[in-house]
Amino acid sequence: MTTPKISRSGYGHLVIIGGGEDREDDMRILSRFVELSGGPQAHIVVITGASEIPHEVWDVYDRAFATLGVQRREAVHLSNRAQANDPALAELVGAASGIFMSGGDQRRLLAIVGGTLLDEAMHRALKQRGACIGGTSAGASAMSGHMLAEGYVELLPALGSVQLAAGLGFLQRVVIDQHFSQRRRLVRLLTVVAQNPYLQGIGIDEDTALVVECGGGIEVIGRGAVTIVDGRHMISNVTELADRACPQLVDVRLHLLPAGSRFKVNPDGGAETDEAPAPLLDILRSLVRRNSLD
Amino acid sequence: MTTPKISRSGYGHLVIIGGGEDREDDMRILSRFVELSGGPQAHIVVITGASEIPHEVWDVYDRAFATLGVQRREAVHLSNRAQANDPALAELVGAASGIFMSGGDQRRLLAIVGGTLLDEAMHRALKQRGACIGGTSAGASAMSGHMLAEGYVELLPALGSVQLAAGLGFLQRVVIDQHFSQRRRLVRLLTVVAQNPYLQGIGIDEDTALVVECGGGIEVIGRGAVTIVDGRHMISNVTELADRACPQLVDVRLHLLPAGSRFKVNPDGGAETDEAPAPLLDILRSLVRRNSLD
Numbered sequence A, B: 001m002t003t004p005k006i007s008r009s010g011y012g013h014l015v016i017i018g019g020g021e022d023r024e025d026d027m028r029i030l031s032r033f034v035e036l037s038g039g040p041q042a043h044i045v046v047i048t049g050a051s052e053i054p055h056e057v058w059d060v061y062d063r064a065f066a067t068l069g070v071q072r073r074e075a076v077h078l079s080n081r082a083q084a085n086d087p088a089l090a091e092l093v094g095a096a097s098g099i100f101m102s103g104g105d106q107r108r109l110l111a112i113v114g115g116t117l118l119d120e121a122m123h124r125a126l127k128q129r130g131a132c133i134g135g136t137s138a139g140a141s142a143m144s145g146h147m148l149a150e151g152y153v154e155l156l157p158a159l160g161s162v163q164l165a166a167g168l169g170f171l172q173r174v175v176i177d178q179h180f181s182q183r184r185r186l187v188r189l190l191t192v193v194a195q196n197p198y199l200q201g202i203g204i205d206e207d208t209a210l211v212v213e214c215g216g217g218i219e220v221i222g223r224g225a226v227t228i229v230d231g232r233h234m235i236s237n238v239t240e241l242a243d244r245a246c247p248q249l250v251d252v253r254l255h256l257l258p259a260g261s262r263f264k265v266n267p268d269g270g271a272e273t274d275e276a277p278a279p280l281l282d283i284l285r286s287l288v289r290r291n292s293l294d
Helices: A028-036 A054-067 A087-095 A106-113 A117-129 A186-195 A278-288 B028-036 B054-067 B087-095 B106-113 B117-128 B186-195 B278-288
Strands: A013-017 A043-047 A072-076 A098-101 A132-136 A146-150 A163-166 A174-177 A200-204 A208-213 A217-222 A225-230 A249-258 A262-264 B013-017 B043-047 B072-076 B098-101 B132-136 B146-150 B163-166 B174-177 B200-204 B208-213 B217-222 B225-230 B249-258 B262-264
Touching: A013 A028, A013 A200, A028 A054, A028 A098, A028 A132, A028 A208, A028 A217, A043 A054, A043 A087, A054 A072, A072 A087, A087 A117, A098 A117, A106 A146, A106 A163, A117 A132, A146 A174, A174 A186, A186 A200, A186 A225, A186 A249, A200 A208, A208 A225, A208 A278, A217 A278, A225 A278, A249 A278, A249 B278, A278 B249, B013 B028, B013 B200, B028 B054, B028 B098, B028 B132, B028 B208, B028 B217, B043 B054, B043 B087, B054 B072, B072 B087, B087 B117, B106 B146, B106 B163, B117 B132, B146 B174, B174 B186, B186 B200, B186 B225, B186 B249, B200 B208, B208 B225, B208 B278, B217 B278, B225 B278, B249 B278
Parallel strands: A013 A132, A043 A072, A043 A098, A098 A132, A174 A200, B013 B132, B043 B072, B043 B098, B098 B132, B174 B200
Antiparallel strands: A013 A208, A146 A163, A200 A225, A208 A217, A217 A262, A225 A249, A249 B249, B013 B208, B146 B163, B200 B225, B208 B217, B217 B262, B225 B249
């Protein structure tokens, strides 16, 4: 039996969840993940590599996806890179129609998965077979090429207090933060963008997801919002400051997209079927752009 | 004895404090207030009208200003409009070189002072005699023409959840919030700006002040920062939403000015002695513009 090809474009979806998604009641976000993975016919694998309690985590998602009617569910527990380089496991993951990455610690996940056969298999599943890749909390942070690894910022941005690392790279030119409004992380994201204006910051609230249809558009679902911090026009004094200093930041552009926000986007520009407001357009185009396998 | 004329331009300063300014140790902000009021020669009145514990409040500032070497210190306790319309009291306040408004509740302060002889006397002191007007917490909020009166917003902007009222109008086109980073009020200020893009939001941290030299420039002093939220370029859907809904906001411009930020500004444009980055320029010009007595 072959898993269904979800996306007509051959390219799949990303469901980037800010953590704390409902797993028992309305399951709005997990339902969408299942739908984008092919509905009840989906073949879903749950990668628990970010977590130190993978079996508990798997139990929760196993139950949730079963409730949502998915028959083919598999856990992928990982504790070292050798497992992530196992060709059989990579083949299993590469054949799935839905790949879900749990919460935990994104550094742990990348230390195990980054650059392995499993990593490649996920990219191939997304880009060649139209699979859906979901990730929550750490699993969301892990999706971008530049990954917010760790860092606590109290009340004001503080240079050098947030560390980036290499993520899975399903998205480029962004950095993703999660539990965003709940943990008051705008200041942390501002700190990242102040030092890395190349990256647009994307903050995703709990029980909220940014759904990216590669080549097609984006949508925000759930009960919160997605905040985008764009520092490309920013004027700052970061180069003149010592570590931990609070930078002067002028003209940071902020976008707040509550659940229900939805934009079709043509990644190549051209014919104007785009519905997005102009200041969002190039950010959204970049989000939905299909990046190559390499 | 006449009180010294502070500002050579005939126009004075505003010291807008986000609350919680140090009153015992370094007193960085109160020192500056004293300095801008004429130093040890200053004649300072403290208006406690916002507070329900005016005598306790006065004790604190009486002690602080005494420590800072000011001999002529007077409390102006107000509990009703008749007092604020007393010509003798208005004359006292109008003759002061420094007028300080305490914290408390800005609605109480305005209910007592708004539109009275005392209100007029404060404007005259600032604009004709170069007095310095300071205000902390409620006394800071009260300074703008549109005053943030009350409103609690939890994690996301919520339409209709913040109320504005009429303030003293030393500044126009802005709305001031205080205890800004400490009480995580960016979301509240975004709510105001989303519905009132005419106003630029100014959030001032605790133990931090925005010093406005009318006609000359601005400076941020203390230990925190001033956040400016500019919604003039914003694209939003506020007109389509029900009360309490979270709006979609695109292209809100954010400026973060930590203590030490200082810009000379020529309010009339013209000769470019301005040091401010372009995206800040018209906001700062508006802040330092001398508004007329009427």
